[in-house]
Amino acid sequence: MTQATGTDEKAGEVSRDTIIHNGIDVGLLFGTMGVLLQRPDLGRLRFRARNRWVGGQHNRTVLKDFYCLGKEDGSRREPFILDAGQPPVMAGANEGPDPGEYLLHALAASLTTTLVYLAAARGIELADVQSSVEGELDLRGALGLSPDVRAGFESIHIRFQVKADAPDETVRQLIALMQQRSVVFETLTRGVPVEVTLE
Structure with a gap:
C-alpha cells in the first residue's frame, strides 16, 4: 500500500x-x-453540541462546526439536527429517540467506524458489517425511587457480524483492536470527567 x-x-x-x-x-x-x-x-479535536428544550420531553441538539488540526472546520454547510424525546409510557409522544438510545447508537457507530478504518489501513476489504446493541437499566434509578439503583445503564451488550476477505483470526484481532481505538467505547469503559455549570 x-x-x-x-x-x-x-x-x-x-x-x-x-x-x-x-x-x-x-x-x-x-x-x-x-x-x-x-x-x-x-492532535487536539474539539466537537461541540448545542441543545435546546422544545417542550414537554422534547429537546433538540444542533451539531455543526468543530475544531480540528489546529483550526476551525466549517466544511459542513448545513447542521445535523437531532431530536430527542420519550415514549408515551414515559409521558412523551415519541418526538425522537430516548437519549439513552442515542448513546447506544453512538457506541455502535463509533465501533463500526473504527473497525472500517482499521481494516482499510491494512488493505482488508469488508463485504458487510452489522451489529446489534442492547442496554439495560432500572427506571427506578432515573425516577429517584430508590437510592440503591443507579440512574444509568447497568449493562450494555453489542454483537458484531463481519464478512471480510481475511481469516477469522484476523477479524477477531480487528475486533479487539477496535475496542482500544473507539472514542465512544473508550469513553464509556474508562470514564471521563464531566463538568456541569449554570450560566
Whole structure:
C-alpha cells in the first residue's frame, strides 16, 4: 500500500496519494497520521453540541462546526439536527429517540467506524458489517425511587457480524483492536470527567 508522500507547511494541510479501501481514502488517512507524528500539537479535536428544550420531553441538539488540526472546520454547510424525546409510557409522544438510545447508537457507530478504518489501513476489504446493541437499566434509578439503583445503564451488550476477505483470526484481532481505538467505547469503559455549570 502506498503511503502519504508528505505534508504541506500550512497547519492541517495534508499531501497524499489517493488509495481507497472500504470507501475510505487511506492515502488521506495516512497523510493525516503523518502530520500528527510531526506536529502532535495538532492532535487536539474539539466537537461541540448545542441543545435546546422544545417542550414537554422534547429537546433538540444542533451539531455543526468543530475544531480540528489546529483550526476551525466549517466544511459542513448545513447542521445535523437531532431530536430527542420519550415514549408515551414515559409521558412523551415519541418526538425522537430516548437519549439513552442515542448513546447506544453512538457506541455502535463509533465501533463500526473504527473497525472500517482499521481494516482499510491494512488493505482488508469488508463485504458487510452489522451489529446489534442492547442496554439495560432500572427506571427506578432515573425516577429517584430508590437510592440503591443507579440512574444509568447497568449493562450494555453489542454483537458484531463481519464478512471480510481475511481469516477469522484476523477479524477477531480487528475486533479487539477496535475496542482500544473507539472514542465512544473508550469513553464509556474508562470514564471521563464531566463538568456541569449554570450560566
